[in-house]
Amino acid sequence: MTTTDYLIAAALILLVVPQIRGTRLTIRNLVLPVVLVAAAAAYYLKSVPTQGHDVPLYVVCVGAGALLGAACGLTTRFIRDREGFLVAKAGVVAAVLWVAGMAARTGFEYSATHSGAHAIADFSRSNSITGSDAWTAALLLMALAQVIVRLVTIRIRARAQQSEVGRLVRA
Template identity: 80%
Template sequence: MTTTDYVIAAVLVLLVVPQIRGTRLTLRNLILPVVLVAAAAAYYLKSVPTQGHDVLLDVVCVAVGALLGIGCGLATRFVRDSGGFLVAKAGFVAAVLWIVGMASRTGFEYAATHSGAHAIADFSRSNSITGSDAWTAALLLMALAQVIARLVTVRLRGRVHDARPAALARA
């Protein structure tokens, strides 16, 4: 892993900090995480292989990412700030799920370039995964699925919370 790889991984993991502190449901907070993951994808993604079981690997990684994202979104609570704006605050479980998703991909990349390379190559051969480009695509799709699933879940829950009568919102 290069220094750039570590910096990108750290930025993606640190996206949890504003989630914990709480963020208003603004357009900026909707777009920024998607832009950061898309930028990482543009940096790393050279192709999306579709031979062997590469598509199955993509589907499994997207499903895992989506489940982590939905879990993050469901473990987020809503409060109103002093101006009456709805603020989403990730709880402990949401933060852990976010970090697990981001750190697992970084850990996989570290293993693939260090002591785990042989085991990953053996697994890839025996499961008809065509190589590192397939893994890169699958893991980036997993990250994108996690980010989008969390954003959609939080936004949908925020709309429901925002639509509740004020007396129920305070309860």
């Protein structure tokens, strides 16, 4: 792993800080995490192989990312700020899941370029995974799924909460 790799991983992990402090549900806060993961994908992604069992690997990784994202979104709470805007605040569980997902991918990358390279190569051969490009694509798709599903889950929950408040006010 290069210094750039560590910096990108740290930036993605540190996205948890504003989540813990709380963020208004704005377009910027909706788009920024997706842009950061897309930038990482643009930096790392060279191809998306589809031979062997690469596609099932992608499906498993996207599913794992989606589960992490949904769990992060479901364990995020909402409060109103002083101006009455809805603010999403990640709790301990959401923060731990976010960091765990990002750190697991970084740990895999570190392992793949260090002591775990031989084991990953053996696993890839025995499971018909074509190589490092497939793993890179799978892990980036996992991160993207985690980010998008978290954002969608939070937006759906926020909309439901705002609708409930509207119903209570009218009643």
